[in-house]
Amino acid sequence: MPSQNVALSLHAPRARSERVIARVLQACGWLSVLTTAGIVAVLLFEALGFFREVSVIDFLTDTEWTPLFADKHFGIWPLLSGTLLTTIIAIAVALPLGLLAAIYLSEFARPRVAGVLKPVLEMLAGVPTVVYGYFALTLVTPALQRFVPGLSGFNALSPGIVMGIMILPIIASLSEDAITAVPASLREGAYALGGTKLGAVFRVVLPSASSGIIAAVILGVSRAIGETMIVAIAAGQQPRLTADPRVPLETMTAYIVQVSLGDTPTGTLEYRTIFAVGLSLFVMTLLLNAVSHRMRARILKGGAL
Amino acid sequence: MRAENIHAWFGPTHALKGVTMSIVDRQVTAIIGPSGCGKSTFVRCLNRMHEVVPGARVEGKVLLDGQNIYGTRINPVRVRRHVGMVFQKPNPFPTMTIRENVLAGLRLNGQSSSDPEHVVETALKQAALWEEVKDTLGKSGSSLSGGQQQRLCIARALALEPDVLLMDEPCSALDPIATARIEELVHELSSKYTIVIVTHNMQQAARVADFTAFFYQGEIVEYGETDVIFTRPQNQRTEDYITGRFG
Numbered sequence: 001m002p003s004q005n006v007a008l009s010l011h012a013p014r015a016r017s018e019r020v021i022a023r024v025l026q027a028c029g030w031l032s033v034l035t036t037a038g039i040v041a042v043l044l045f046e047a048l049g050f051f052r053e054v055s056v057i058d059f060l061t062d063t064e065w066t067p068l069f070a071d072k073h074f075g076i077w078p079l080l081s082g083t084l085l086t087t088i089i090a091i092a093v094a095l096p097l098g099l100l101a102a103i104y105l106s107e108f109a110r111p112r113v114a115g116v117l118k119p120v121l122e123m124l125a126g127v128p129t130v131v132y133g134y135f136a137l138t139l140v141t142p143a144l145q146r147f148v149p150g151l152s153g154f155n156a157l158s159p160g161i162v163m164g165i166m167i168l169p170i171i172a173s174l175s176e177d178a179i180t181a182v183p184a185s186l187r188e189g190a191y192a193l194g195g196t197k198l199g200a201v202f203r204v205v206l207p208s209a210s211s212g213i214i215a216a217v218i219l220g221v222s223r224a225i226g227e228t229m230i231v232a233i234a235a236g237q238q239p240r241l242t243a244d245p246r247v248p249l250e251t252m253t254a255y256i257v258q259v260s261l262g263d264t265p266t267g268t269l270e271y272r273t274i275f276a277v278g279l280s281l282f283v284m285t286l287l288l289n290a291v292s293h294r295m296r297a298r299i300l301k302g303g304a305l
Numbered sequence: 306m307r308a309e310n311i312h313a314w315f316g317p318t319h320a321l322k323g324v325t326m327s328i329v330d331r332q333v334t335a336i337i338g339p340s341g342c343g344k345s346t347f348v349r350c351l352n353r354m355h356e357v358v359p360g361a362r363v364e365g366k367v368l369l370d371g372q373n374i375y376g377t378r379i380n381p382v383r384v385r386r387h388v389g390m391v392f393q394k395p396n397p398f399p400t401m402t403i404r405e406n407v408l409a410g411l412r413l414n415g416q417s418s419s420d421p422e423h424v425v426e427t428a429l430k431q432a433a434l435w436e437e438v439k440d441t442l443g444k445s446g447s448s449l450s451g452g453q454q455q456r457l458c459i460a461r462a463l464a465l466e467p468d469v470l471l472m473d474e475p476c477s478a479l480d481p482i483a484t485a486r487i488e489e490l491v492h493e494l495s496s497k498y499t500i501v502i503v504t505h506n507m508q509q510a511a512r513v514a515d516f517t518a519f520f521y522q523g524e525i526v527e528y529g530e531t532d533v534i535f536t537r538p539q540n541q542r543t544e545d546y547i548t549g550r551f552g
Contacts, residue, residue, distance in 0.1 A: 111359075185396040189458070191357055193465065194386035195413035203413055207400035 046275030065239035078239035089160025098171030133233030136162040154236030154248035167220040178212020228253040311365035335514030352388035353381035389462030395454035397446030404442040432460035452483025
């Protein structure tokens with residue numbers, strides 16, 4: 001073949017359409033970045049307005065949150081503790097159940113059973129959270145009141161448990177993926193050493209899947225922290241610094257709902273409180289993400305936690 | 306150890322068609338043959354690892370000290386304690402340290418050793434790894450080189466003091482120097498253990514094995530002393546294979 005033919009084929013001008021497509025894709029990528037930046041900007045701007053009137057120190061040290069009362073206090077702790085308490089209850093429910101479900105699905109269930117169970121479990125994730133909220137308020141709370149003395153109609157326990165059920169599929173499904181991704185050679189290595197199925201799962205497979213399981217739990221925690229409807233419906237609207245899961249309290253998200261839906265005029269200090277609370281939520285999820293990143297990096301570098 | 310009329314299936318595929326062979330104690334027996342001849346399947350039948358794969362099935366007997374390991378009251382988990390196995394690709398447990406890897410067998414069996422340090426040192430010395438790792442026992446097992454990892458896997462198997470050690474192409478993922486070390490080790494270990502080694506490398510079989518079996522299409526074609534198999538094979542197919550005419 002003469003060499004100039006090769007040179008000609010190299011000149012084929014198809015670059016323009018590719019450049020257009022690349023631009024479109026680039027724009028899509030930037031759109032999400034810009035949206036995030038916009039949200040952060042709004043949060044920061046409004047929160048700054050709030051912190052011009054209320055000092056950060058009061059916000060972080062005051063133990064009362066009463067911005068809608070005559071005697072105003074702006075301490076985040078009651079809302080923060082409400083969020084933490086419901087989240088802890090949710091994880092206490094979802095982690096053991098989700099992990100055991102994942103172990104069962106990946107190691108013990110026959111493929112046919114797993115093929116039915118996994119989609120059904122994932123359907124739980126599709127239930128609207130407002131339905132979960134009413135489920136907590138009208139079914140779980142009355143049921144719990146029979147066993148738990150002193151349980152109020154609004155409390156942290158019931159929405160916490162229901163939130164646990166809500167994030168169960170996330171934790172189960174992602175943990176199952178992580179467990180299934182553990183190479184078969186490690187399982188075989190454990191069996192060849194006289195390990196039982198359970199021994200192989202708990203000593204070899206789960207530790208090897210720990211990074212994925214931790215990622216699953218952190219995602220579940222983020223969902224629980226950000227969850228709004230369940231706690232707004234079933235936990236009450238009384239900011240309270242307490243570790244007692246039986247009494248009404250209010251989470252950060254539920255407070256934002258309360259103010260957003262109420263008749264607080266825009267631009268007032270009361271109105272701006274929701275941006276300060278929103279910013280705090282944002283910082284929490286950001287921290288969680290950072291922690292999960294560091295943990296993953298540490299595990300990937302080799303060795304256990 | 307003796308295998309009697311072993312048949313094995315993967316789903317509908319009949320991978321082993323009636324293999325009978327006696328394995329001599331404290332000798333190295335090599336199993337050679339072309340890919341897909343059933344040699345790996347055969348050794349996995351000797352410690353009941355074949356049935357771990359979904360859809361896999363075994364028929365026949367394997368006698369270990371006169372006891373059929375496929376007998377009705379036999380627990381496969383206990384069998385694997387007595388018949389250790391080293392795999393093609395080194396598979397140290399990545400979340401465990403070198404020390405924990407050696408002790409993994411004991412832990413998996415729910416046993417605690419009265420002197421774990423002694424177990425670790427003895428096993429690593431037997432696997433000729435002690436000198437290289439004695440100062441770094443707390444490091445991750447996956448931080449070692451491929452050859453070291455494979456010797457760690459051998460140490461891990463030896464820590465259980467098995468009667469038989471099965472090695473399924475233990476050098477196929479290793480470089481020539483690491484391979485030479487493993488071969489040397491196999492030779493040393495044969496004074497204490499019965500070893501069955503699967504290999505597709507005929508020179509390796511000739512170097513390390515006292516006895517060699519040639520497998521072809523799920524059947525045992527020829528089995529005898531390594532010298533005889535390599536110098537005066539009785540069967541035409543054995544001769545064709547070892548002279549490189551097929552396989």
